[in-house]
Amino acid sequence: MSGHSVDSATRRRLADATLAVVIGALVVTVAAFDADTAAVDYTLVALASAALAFYQTAPRAVLAVATASGAAYVLHAHPGPIAGLPVLAAMHTAARAGHRGWAAAAGGLFLAAYLATGPTTQQVVERTALLAGWFLCAVVTGLADRNWQAYLRQTEQRALEAERTREEAALRRAGEERLRIARELHDSLTHSISIVKLQAGVAVHLARKRGEEVPPALLAIQEAGGEAMRELRATLEILRTDEPTGTPALLVERARAAGLAVDLTVTGEEHPLPATLDRAVYRIVQEALTNAARHAGQAKVDVQLRYGKEELTVCVDDDGSAEPDRAPMPGIGLTGMRERVTALGGTLHTGPRAEGGFSVRAELPLGEAG
Template identity: 80%
Template sequence: MRGIRITRGQLGDAALAVVVGVLVLTTTAADSGTAPVDLLLVVVGSAALAFHRMAPRAVLAVASASGAAYVLHAHPGTLAALPVIGAVHTAARVGHRAVAAAGAGVFLAAYLATGPGGQPVLEKSALLAGWFLCAVVTGQADRNWQAYLRQTEQRALEAERTREEAALRRAGEERLRIARELHDSLTHSISIVKLQAGVAVHLARKRGEDVPPALLAIQEASGEAMRELRATLEVLRTDEPAGTPALLVERARAAGLAAELAVSGEERPLTATVDRAVYRIVQEALTNAARHAGPAKVRVELAYGHEELTVRVEDDGKAVPDRPPVPGIGLTGMRERVHALGGTLHAGPRAEGGFSVRARLPLGEAA
């Protein structure tokens, strides 16, 4: 049926229930025979084990009650306790040790009541008590082991997050260092060139001379270089996004690019690092489309999943699969940013023509 998914764990639980039921029936039928009511009790107690993950206490209650009724009616051997032992183990594994001990006590009391109290019955009861004790101990040990594994995984995730934060901090410090170097050296030199060119133009016009075209070109180029350098320094000094992907799409439309935005899934707040990465990916992809795609349509898609966010920017421009572009600084920086967050990036021509950028970013805790 559609909508019903059976996991590997559920199949394993069902197989365990079948194996325990068959084992109990085959080992006890030879000694005591199996009446229909006995068969029903064994099937109920064993089948309950298939649901031990969902309701361990209920499974223990069913297994203990049906097991006690079975031994009181059929007087089987010690292997009749297998369903109860399994239920005791699973109850102790989830922390219900008192309930597990109570279920074991119910079965032991029923088993003691099946005989006149002679030596064989006492020995078998002591053996069963040892089995139940082992089931409780192994259940508790399994619980402690699972807690240790979760703790270890959490520590590993925390260490990875710390490394990523340290890498991002070092990258920020390096950007600030580069910005200071550019400001102290290059900005000064360009300012001198612009100033001297302006003075030369002013003196030439004051004397009534024709201003050389090369001098005007130097003055204009130096001014443009100063503006671009200031914009670059501003980007280096702060890596915070100056808007949203929707705003980037609106700007691209205003610049003449046929762009559209689509959002699917449950939209929710993002962490600062993921939000920054999404903004820069969309920004770089739209910039590349405006430069290289020609008159093309661009689609920006944000797909929110349960554990990851997929960012897809595709155009139907001039890129073709047999001439892949050479990765520039923009694509390289985009890839490094995605990999620093533990995500994946694919950027390249589409089979049907045009270019595609697809990034998968794992979602951390909400901002």
């Protein structure tokens, strides 16, 4: 349970206890002006009022206790209409919880007990009619409050539905834009880079065929062209992929197959993650392993997933050539990683390690984020 939920529950319990104390104090104060009030009467009033502190968890039980104690009190002490306050409050909360039949029956029982008391018939009828009006108002306001709460829930549900629809539309538009960009890159850059790589390869081949020394710049162009083509293809694959096609464990296996020394450690209680969080974890590990393969050389990489009660920590550390006093220039990969983590309400720490190598650490909340 989150801290916010605990605070809300505590506030509700305090409000319920306050209601019970206020009603009990009011009825006891009025009863104190009657010289004939006995100790058993105070006990019955206290019991009827104290039960109200639990009306949210057991409204029918509270209604039964308040009605029985209140009826016994009026039959024994013959008090004024104010003695019906605990029953009035219990009827209101029972009707609010949907138990209007129980509330009406309790009101009838208490009025029957009250009708059997009083010095004169006229006073009894007048007071009983007054109480009947109060009880009717309690049931009506309880039902009105219940309907209002239902309306609020429906309104909130419609708002959430509209927000979900807007998010789905935005995701769809983003997917269409990614595909458009992928097509543009494929149609323009792929062709140009292929021509450069092909021309450089032909030049290297002719030079070697004539027995000439291949210029280093030409070899660099050939190698850069091949690397650019590989990166472009990887970028196009990411742009065309809306969802991750695997898990962090699968990414580690692929990296191992490609020759990278990678270890995966999972601590804590592993459990399914929401789609957005699961996608973010996949992309963070994917980008971190890609950077390690490009820049860390023959390094060892340690991938850790730590499941906590409120957050998931993703750590990817390597012992490559990164130096602590030389901060790397943030590229598109790290920038996108940071945007992804920030959108989920998490924090990202990246940079060289004191003992050498590079570290990526993302702390992602497990609750409803973003």
